[in-house]
Amino acid sequence: MLSVSLFAILLCSSLVLAADLYKILDLHRSASEQDIRYAYKKLSKKYHPDKNKEKDAEEKFVNIAHAYEVLSDPEKKQIYDRHGEEGLKAHESGHGQHANPFDMFSNVFGGNRQRDNVRRGPTSLTEFEVDLADMYKGSSIDFMIKKKILCDHCRGTGAASDGDIHSCGGCGGSGVKIVKQQIFPGMFAQTQQTCNDCGGRGTVIKRKCPHCNGNKVIDWTPHYTLEITPGMPEGHEVVFHGEGDESPDWEAGDVVLRVRSRKSQGGWRRKQSSLYWRESISVDEALLGFDKNLTHLDGHVVRMQRSGVTQPGFVEVIEGEGMPRFENPSRHGDLYVEYNVVLPSELSPQMHQRLSKVFRGDGGHDEL
DSSP states (O other), X not given: XXXXXXXXXXXXXXXXXXSOHHHHTTOOTTOOHHHHHHHHHHHHHHHOTTTXXXXXXXXXXXXXXXXXXXXXXXXXXXXXXHHHHHHHXXXXXXXXXXXXXXXXXXXXXXXXXXXXXXXXXXXXEEEEEEOHHHHHHOEEXXXXXXXXXXXXXXXXXXXXXXXXXXXXXXXXXXXXXXXEEEXXXXXXXXXXXXXXXXXXXXXXXXXXXXXXXXXXXXXXXXXXXXXXXXXXXXXXXXXXXXXXXXXXXXXXXXXXXXXXXXXXXXXXXXXXXXXXXXXXXXXXXXXXEEEEEEEOTTSOEEEEEEESOOOTTOEEEETTOSOEETTEEEEEOOEEEEEEEEOOSOOOHHXXXXXXXXXXXXXXXXXX
16 A cells, blocks of 8 residues: 555655755756756656556655655755755754655645546647757757746645635635526526636635736746657657646646658758768769768768769668668668769860770860
């Protein structure tokens, strides 16, 4: 049972203080209130025992909750920043209680996070372009997304304080009004309508939250990291669960990035696990052969060597030099090199004479 194991972990809560609370939330000591709240929400969702079945998930969940409990409280945070864990222990001596991490989780997420019938917020889909080199060798790309989060001050109620939330007098807190309409003389019909005083919420706010002006949510631009796996397919969708716009009326939806390689003229081209490259060669290289090096997407060198004649448009297949295969990055597709023969724009008289002698054997005196 969760309650039994939770009780055992809370008994050892003094061990949590031995760790750096900022490190538990993966934060710098200069983190703002919004940074602390965002880090808690992200990590608590990741390690919640209802979703994460790893054996140490519950312990991490409790540690994360305790770190948030301290760092989100201005007084406790100031004591911890100045005097560390010993100062915090002295401050908490005699209290002997910590907030229940599951109650804290429910409070931060509006109290209805775990219900199966919770309304889901919209999912945002963004086309995300990266360099083909990143998709070849793999990469970590940092980016930011502007979104709405629950107001830190009112926790999504829109009120300056809990005492400013009152039951609606127009509907008695039910959210609907009974409207009587006369159909015929002496005959009336009753209908239910959404209360226009409270908008169907059943409550009204006397004084709005000064931080969000009663909007319940505020703008926030957090940082994310996109992990590009070698060989990631074009159009592959990476999902950041629960990172959509927040609202007290729904559970946050997902943020989806549809990853594609950035188009570039004259550069590398890709088709599934195959790569394509166009190499320009001179007339003498086309006729006599060549030995050239091609710098690949990750910087390693591919040797291109031919003897004899290379026709314009000839395509050479170099096996194993294409894209890594997504399902097995140790294996690669093939590289297709198309050779383009570049002719000189004009010939000097000496070159004209030499070519005439070679190809016509006439010393260059015949007209071309």
